[in-house]
Amino acid sequence: MKWAKKNLPATIVVIAVLIIFAVIASLGYTQYLKKEYDKEITNKLENFSKSGAEKTHRMMMQVYGNIKGYSKILTNLDDYESQQQTKLLEELCKDSGYISIGVADTEGRLAATNGMKLNVSTSENFKMSMQGKSWITSMFVEGISNQVLVLSVPIEKDDIISGVIFAICEEFYFEQALRIEEYPNDGITLLVSGDGTVVCKSSNAAGIQIGNNLFDELEISGKNDDSDIDKLRNGMETAREGRLNIWLDGSSYMYYRPLENHDWYIMVMIPKNVMVTGNDKVISSAYIVIAFFIILYLITFLIVRHMQRSNHKKIERIAYVDELTGGISFEKFKRDAADIIKDGDGKPYAMVSIDIDKFKVINDIFGYEEGNRVIRYIWSIINEIVGQDETFAHRRADQFVILLNYEDEQKMMERIEALSEMVRQRESLNEKNYEIILSIGIYIINKETDDDFVLDNAIDRAELAKQSVKGKHNQFYAVYDEKLRQKILRDQEIESRMERALERQEFKVYYQPKYDSRTCELNGAEALVRWYNDKTGMIFPNEFIPLFESNGFIVELDKYMFRQVCKDIRSWLDEGYKVVPVSVNLSQLQFYNLHFIEEYREILEKYDVSPEYVQLELTETTLFSEESILNKIIDKLHDIGFKILMDDFGTGYSSLNMLKNVPIDILKLDKSFVDDIGDRKVDIVVSTIVSLGQSLDMKIVAEGVETKEQYEFLRDIFCDEIQGYYFSRPIAEKEYRQKLIKEADIIGC
Ligand code: C2E
């Protein structure tokens, strides 16, 4: 889980950064495009308005010019109201297409075609033209229904203004000027006077509809900001040009530009949707691309996450599920147990380590399937007794771990005993009828007294407690306690010293003589190790051999012993003693290193000792494992000339099987049989073993013979050799050598 958790945020961060980067980059890009697009629109509007303004200006100048031309004709006439003048005006009007043409004197008295007469002295046209300007206004004129354009041009002679010519034309007179080529259809161009009056508009106004006053229209639409309208008013008052976004029948762009020589404005208005250009498409496609990439990133992210999750689930399943039992794995157990203990608020718990006695035998004899069945069976029994706030798992091979609530010692022992009993009473597992015995080690976790509590230590300690009961017949569980701790400390101490001890030759060979049962002659000896250290004194093998077996050092020690024995034999031979065979113990671990045969042979050669003087003692456990390999090894040892002795015969589970399959030379009857001599049944068993062995051409040695009765019984059933305290304890070389001097020493028997 940790793996995935560690990796997931990294992926999220990377993907988030990518998305943010993509969004920023594309927003920046679209922003840039928008600006460019806006610039382009402004440019276009500017150009449209310019071309409209220029055309209008040109047309105005042309019209003014024409009218001015009339003034030239008219100024020759003194009386502008004369009939002749009226006639002339009418002719001009007919030719030019104006609605009416008139002439006003300096007082503002106007005479026009159709006999129209009025005073225009207060009109804007008159005032402006009297100042020398040609002018144009839009207005309603009595007698003409539509709004019309009134044009006025001063009549000048010798720089003196002698009157004003007026011409009235239809409002759409300038419409043509407002028509702009390449202008979009839906756009409109307006000619607007300073107060917002729409003087003229282009006819191509299919899109935007507009009434008489622009400001009114803008206000009525209700969608234009007052600030925008003010901006337009200000701009128009100060004769500036500018751009606005307005709402008239829809959102539109607008550009206003003052006309030269007049206070009118050209305004172009184009609906926004009409102005959609290539850029707009680029922007929308940019948005599509952004969206595409974001979706792509998200999909990638989701896929990666999904894969991570499913991988994680797979890994979790591999890591957290025990294949064999289907229960939780040892790893998961450790996590769960740690959580339970943490949540338990200092409540005591017990860590229990369990394994099955002689599980290897079950596997060897009944096969792995049966072994697996037993493991699953035990798992199911533990499952029954484990409650809430407790957990357990199959660890490996035949091992289980359980975390139990610990109320008090008695309650816990009851549960442990019940578990052991349930396992033992397995009934219908299958027809194979054998008993399953558990070895159980317990470590009480008390967090209050165990400041630096570590779960692994608790498991190790339960395991150590379990190992301390292994192979003990009278005890199947042990609690890790001070005594056990001391033993472990001592083992650690031994381990720290063993190598130095070997260098310093602190290991000594003791010889325990073996005697011919009939003649009581010295017939041989067994080499047994003793560890002598000035500080600790004599240490016996029971204290260190099991430890050396477990840490592998026994291999070194056995070789050392073998070498010492060969050395001793060499010196005895050199000194002319009659040497009898010495048997040397060989740990089963030797068989894992096949070089040992060669090494032993070299040692023999080095000391020039004949193999007939050395025998090798193997224990039955050694003999059981890998029978075919074992036979090969024994064959090789036989080839060298060694005699093979089977130690502790009768304690193993397949002693008889072994007799027929493995080429053994000498059987050593275990002390446990000798101890029970006197018991009728044991006597029968012992004498049967002796005669059976002998009939298979084996010699029989009895070990641990302590009493006269035992000796006599063994002698009477023709057991070949006797080893035991009754004749001699294991003795130092010096002492043993003396026995050799008294060659064929016969002890009174
Ligand atoms: P083992 O090979 O079965 O050796 C016989 C043990 O029985 C020896 O104990 C011996 O002193 C003891 N013994 C002999 N006669 C009597 C008797 O009449 N009464 C009693 N009560 N005991 C008797 P020891 O020397 O303490 O050795 C114990 C075990 O340590 C040996 O059992 C053997 O398995 C192992 N061992 C000793 N030396 C070596 C060694 O050099 N290499 C290996 N691999 N194992 C060794």
Ligand code: CA
């Ligand atoms: Ca032995």
Ligand code: CA
């Ligand atoms: Ca033995």
